[in-house]
Amino acid sequence: MRTCMYLRKSRADLEKEQCGIDTLSAHKKILLEHANKENLNVIDIKEEIVSGGQLFNRIEMLKLLAEAEDNKFDAVLCMDIDRLGRSGMKDQGIILDTFKDNDIKIITPQKVYDLNDETDMLHTDVKSFIARQELNLIKNRLYRGRVSSAEDGYYVHGTAPFGYKKIKSGRNYTLEIVPEEAKIIKIIFDMYVNEDKGAVQICNELSRLGLKNASSNTNWSVRTIKKIVHNETYAGKITFGKRTYKASKEGTKSKLNPNYLAVDGKHEGIISYDLWQQAQKKAKARYNPPARTNTGIRNPLAGIIKCSCGYAMVLKEDNKALRLVCSKRCGTVGTNIIRVEKRLIHDLKEHLNSLLAEVKGKAVESKTDALLYKKSILEENLKKKQQQINKTYELLEQEIYDTDTFLKRNGVLSSELETLKKNFKSIDDEIKEEEENIDNEVLIPQIKNILDVYDNLTPDKKNKLLKSTISRITYYKKHGAKPDDFKLKIDMKISK
Ligand SMILES: [Zn+2]
Known part of the structure; x- marks a missing residue:
């Protein structure tokens, strides 16, 4: 996440300063540690030297707002939310609106705020950022303002509708x-x-x-x-x-x-x-009533079966028979639900048999060991790279690096880290693949269970049972095909 750090003194900091405590560099240290821990990509650090004052006196904040509008970063990192503004309600409104409109998150060591999330907007910290009575004033003012603008025929919502x-x-x-x-x-x-x-x-x-x-x-x-x-x-x-x-x-x-x-x-x-x-x-x-009855869903394959075009298959009543049809009406022909269920059970039986044969025939030969060794080397390299990154933070703190050098060096290392992470992931995937063989041992009893009890269940219970084992069924049927001339591709859930 492209992050801009914003540092600013509060009134209390000024008092501390008189006792010789340098609050800004203390805060910088805390925030850098946090950025490092949370893998935030700090691309800029803005320090407000002049404290308090009106927004137009706060040059760094003004720059930050301009860059926010230019989409230069995705998040602002600061000590706590009220560092952003404490001057007047108007200023705070401008700051919050800018962040909100440009979808910029506010990150503090305690919490991440997403202003486009209604619940976050009403979160107590945001409330106290804008003092309580001010918040109500702003809310009422904004609301009244929006209502009256709307009454005048102006557009008061977010983005314009298509067109x-x-x-x-x-x-x-x-x-x-x-x-x-x-x-x-x-x-x-x-x-x-x-x-x-x-x-x-x-x-x-x-x-x-x-x-x-x-x-x-x-x-x-x-x-x-x-x-x-x-x-x-x-x-x-x-x-x-x-x-x-x-x-x-x-x-x-x-x-x-x-x-x-x-x-x-x-x-x-x-x-x-x-x-x-x-x-x-x-x-x-x-208006088409939803496919639910009082007792739950009607379609035992709801949420599992997808048409070959990628859209969900839904249940439609057609001459009193229940047919599964593509919800996109892509042209794929539907089939009576009873036929689809029968086929599913048949396919599951075959799948079970092939799993049983596979398990029997396989001696425990595995390339997992070699993969695990590669993984451990990568793990070490990842650790080293992370240490190098940590070092840049230290060097910045010790003022051996200036901010520019830090941002450059940090950028290079971060992208190297990303590459390592990618490699790590692909090795990890390979290992998982190997481990799938082991998963078969889990899958076998699950499929057996489905075959044993399926016929006696309600659609609702069938659905739950299938969902516990199957992640997706893809349905294929050609135009003009006979009723039973369709294919199902079943993807199992690899559960642990
Ligand atoms: Zn379709």
């Missing part, structure tokens, strides 16, 4: 149409409403046409299409508070807020509001 780019408009932001992308948005709504195509078909059609998504590739996801179809920004509207979020044990859950704000935006719509409303009606009619 638009975000542009400054006075103190606010609005959206400007990106013509090539807007064309695709129009095509999507047209297919959805006028051609009555579902998200899956639209994805395939867009890929076929070679149209690129926001990540500049043609792998459109169903989720993206659904999000686009529901987004009224495309009809020239601005929304706010559309979803409410609630933290729970299973993570944050969101819910549609029925009373969300939707007003005419300052921006131009790509489609008409009428078309958007028609799309919502279609979406409601298309």
Whole structure:
């Protein structure tokens, strides 16, 4: 992780300094040790000589913010979060916003903060970074500010939706149409409403046409299409508070807020509001309840079986029979679930037999020893390289190296370390491969167990049992093939 170290005195440090304690170099030492321990690639060290003061007096912080916007590093390393700013709420807001917008993590010896993680943003340390009452003020002010900007029709969310780019408009932001992308948005709504195509078909059609998504590739996801179809920004509207979020044990859950704000935006719509409303009606009619019953999942192969195209196979009811079909509708023909399960059990039996034969025929000849020897040499070299790196930190501390020399030397050694690590990994993989033979001894009883009990289980229990042993099943079937003319490739989980 490209890291910039930021050092700054606090008011308490000034008092210590009068007693002859040099806080900055003490802090530098601690942070360098931490960087070394956590393998952070320190590419720059910024020391604020002038303490306190307004942001515009803090030259190093200003440089840091500018470089943050230029994407020069991924993280800022500092003693504690309130070293970053303690002057006024406005300054702190600017600093936090800059880090947040550029996805820069704040690393302290105690904790790593990710400001784009809601829970981190509300973490007590961040709260105390901005004193409590200030935080509430800022939160309320920001919130009120965003609401009122939204009410005025400005765009108050993060990145612009596909089809638009975000542009400054006075103190606010609005959206400007990106013509090539807007064309695709129009095509999507047209297919959805006028051609009555579902998200899956639209994805395939867009890929076929070679149209690129926001990540500049043609792998459109169903989720993206659904999000686009529901987004009224495309009809020239601005929304706010559309979803409410609630933290729970299973993570944050969101819910549609029925009373969300939707007003005419300052921006131009790509489609008409009428078309958007028609799309919502279609979406409601298309809604497909999730493949779960009250008693759990219906598909014993859920989460395990994948189509040859890479997408999940899902269960579809078709003339009262349950068929496994590709969720991307890539053209691979589906098969009745009963046939697939039968085949799976058959294949597992064969696999078991071949494992048994293999174990019998194999004397314990192994090249593991030679590999282990190579590994130990590499291990030693890794240790040496790490010591060399540690040495650069020492030399910097002893001021034998200046910062420039340190950063250069450290950079060279770090990349050598990476190469060694790569070699180490490949040896390690080879060793693992060898050890797979040993894994067979674990696998055999597991497969036997599946064969013994499978038929008597509920789909839910079958699923759990299979997942404990099998990591993935890939399904192949050619167009026009007979019902039983399909192939399964089973990848076992190598459990320890
Ligand atoms: Zn497929």
